[in-house]
Amino acid sequence: MKAIVQDRYGSADVLEFRDIEEPTAGENDVLVRVRAAGCGPDVWHIMAGEPYMARLALGLRGPKIAVRGWDVAGIVEAVGANVQDLRPGDEVMGTAEQGSFAELTVTPADRVVLKPAGISFEQAAAVPVSGVTALRAVRDEAQVKPGQDVVVIGAAGGVGSFAVQIAKAFGANVTGVCSTGKADLVRSIGADDVIDYTREDFTDASRRWDAIIDTAGRRPLSQLRRALTEKGTLVIVGGDGGGRWTGGFFRGVLRAPVVSLFVGQRLRGLATKLEDRQNLNDLTQLMESGAVKPVIDRTYPLIEAPDAIRYLAEGHPAGKIVVTV
Numbered sequence: 001m002k003a004i005v006q007d008r009y010g011s012a013d014v015l016e017f018r019d020i021e022e023p024t025a026g027e028n029d030v031l032v033r034v035r036a037a038g039c040g041p042d043v044w045h046i047m048a049g050e051p052y053m054a055r056l057a058l059g060l061r062g063p064k065i066a067v068r069g070w071d072v073a074g075i076v077e078a079v080g081a082n083v084q085d086l087r088p089g090d091e092v093m094g095t096a097e098q099g100s101f102a103e104l105t106v107t108p109a110d111r112v113v114l115k116p117a118g119i120s121f122e123q124a125a126a127v128p129v130s131g132v133t134a135l136r137a138v139r140d141e142a143q144v145k146p147g148q149d150v151v152v153i154g155a156a157g158g159v160g161s162f163a164v165q166i167a168k169a170f171g172a173n174v175t176g177v178c179s180t181g182k183a184d185l186v187r188s189i190g191a192d193d194v195i196d197y198t199r200e201d202f203t204d205a206s207r208r209w210d211a212i213i214d215t216a217g218r219r220p221l222s223q224l225r226r227a228l229t230e231k232g233t234l235v236i237v238g239g240d241g242g243g244r245w246t247g248g249f250f251r252g253v254l255r256a257p258v259v260s261l262f263v264g265q266r267l268r269g270l271a272t273k274l275e276d277r278q279n280l281n282d283l284t285q286l287m288e289s290g291a292v293k294p295v296i297d298r299t300y301p302l303i304e305a306p307d308a309i310r311y312l313a314e315g316h317p318a319g320k321i322v323v324t325v
Helices: 041-048 052-058 121-125 128-141 158-169 180-188 221-226 249-260 277-288 302-314
Strands: 002-005 016-019 029-039 071-079 091-095 104-108 112-114 149-153 173-178 193-196 209-214 228-237 266-270 296-301 320-324
Touching (some): 002 302, 016 302, 029 121, 029 128, 041 052, 041 302, 071 121, 071 128, 091 121, 091 128, 091 277, 112 277, 121 320, 128 228, 128 277, 149 158, 158 180, 221 228, 302 320
Parallel strands (some): 149 173, 228 266, 296 320
Antiparallel strands (some): 029 071, 029 104, 071 091, 091 112
16 A cells, blocks of 8 residues: 655655555454545654654654554544444544554554544544644643633644634633734634734733633743733643754643642643544534534645645644645
């Protein structure tokens, strides 16, 4: 089968479109014929091997798993002997640790759910990593409640566009922070207010929010804390920003919880992970209700996946980038 693979860390130039052996499903797995795969910062980080500390888990000299991509949407080809609730022909979405930039992939059955009938494979592929990361940030870490004031930084991005919609679905008053050209998009997905960060410093303490969902990964904690209420919550999503050794993980996963011990505000870091079925089902319900809709910036065919990652690295896409197979 055809797949996008890499043998060493580096830029998108290390990615190759070539034939590899077809995978087979284990007892608890499903074999999925991929129709679309999401392309987000998680793909770039693994490709580049940055931050360097991540190589302790990914592989020191090159990634242990050669095929790129985590998000997957497609059709079940075969199921393992222990899988009872899925069958060949089912349309599914979820995450694939063995890589989704390929014609076929294998993943544990509990990491996929049935694709909602009302969305396309491309839309479904935008959901698992970015959508559930946003759900965890808004619901589990920020614990957003009706009537609260919430600001989403990077509101037009893959995670941010989901965070805006989820916070609105939970009854919050949502402010989106984005660049000038993306303001209309952020309003269209439900933001009550939009701040253009190129023209206004929302951390100048003139306004305060009950929760900040930071998906952009650049501003110091001291600035963000000025924009929080005394008992507010800051959730830093992902590992962007920072240096090559620790990246944004130092600010979010390491430093924020320590600072939180000495102040009244709750400061949290949230790392991307492969999602389980429960969170995917919760997000599916939000989509089926019409409260959440995936936002797609561009799609690329599988052979052009390196170009998709180059586009991702150029700046901040409006929504998610998707690779079609």
